[in-house]
Amino acid sequence: MARKKSSTSKGSRELHVRVKTAKGRRLSSKLWLERQLNDPYVLKAKKEGYRSRATFKLSEINEKFHLLKKDMHIIDLGCAPGGWLQYASNKIGIDKGKGSLIGIDLQEVEPVSGCTIIQGDFLEQEMMDKLKQLTPNGKADMVMSDMAASSTGHKQTDHLKIIGLCESALWFARQVLNPEGIFLAKVLQGGTEREILNDLRKDFKVVRHVKPNASRKDSTEMFVLATGFRGEN
Structure with a gap:
């Protein structure tokens, strides 16, 4: 070197x-x-004690839209390695016994102070049953996801794979979000992401695309942010 x-x-x-x-x-x-x-974000994450540079994607989105508030109940899908949990726990007051923060991932994740981490598939009914014991009535104020599938190197294939993950996360969010809840998930530009936006508009009052500075400039990565979940009529 x-x-x-x-x-x-x-x-x-x-x-x-x-x-x-x-x-x-x-x-x-x-x-x-x-x-x-x-990468300045890799260096910054190491300096500030965060587990990944992805932490700053969430922090930049939150600083712009003020999503995370004290006493919220939040679920982080595909939470490994835990950087988003670290950041969100500070914002909602986990250390003071405020709110709850649950991370779900297929792989084992190192503990994050004050957070509950579950290893498993968020699409399984067993997971829904566990959430009912961990959050008020099994509901949450926000579902967030930085999930990404392993890259194949083929842009359209990678795009469709991550859109599939986003759709799964959205299905989950519809099951657990409280009225006025928030949904934040990663997508890749490639054509079909607009279909996701149209689908989100059925259940959320405000829907937008967001690309934080921490997303690499040469990447097609961006996030869909939906606020004001209409919930049950």
């Missing part, structure tokens, strides 16, 4: 970390590692 430096009147200044190509390391792996080492 090498650091490329630039000289100024004040001396040398580090600009970019370059990774040498090791034997057996593919170019794609080298480029990914180099991007990680130079």
Whole structure:
């Protein structure tokens, strides 16, 4: 690994970390590692004690739209590695016994102080039964999801896979959200994301696309944000 430096009147200044190509390391792996080492959000997450750079996607969206409030009951789908849980727990007052924050993921996730983490499939009835014991009447004020499927490298396939995850998260949200509830989920641009928006408008008062600065500029990633769940008539 090498650091490329630039000289100024004040001396040398580090600009970019370059990774040498090791034997057996593919170019794609080298480029990914180099991007990680130079990503300001990766460095910021490490400095502030967050588990991933994705934390700042939620923080930027929240700072703009003021979603997270004290005493809320929130469910985080696909919560690994836990960065969103860390951020949200501070905002809703978990440390003071306010609200509740539940993370659900297929894989095991390291504990986050004050949060309940469940390993399992959020689409199974068993999960719904557990939620009834963990939240008031099994309901929540917000469902959020940063879920993403493993990339295939084929843009349209990846787009359809993540849209499928968003649709599953939306189905879940419709089962558990309180009236005026919030839904936030990741999608990829690719054509069919507008169908999601139209579907959301059936049950939410305000629906929009959001692309936080923490989403990489060269990525088609964005989020759908729906507020004002109409709930049962």
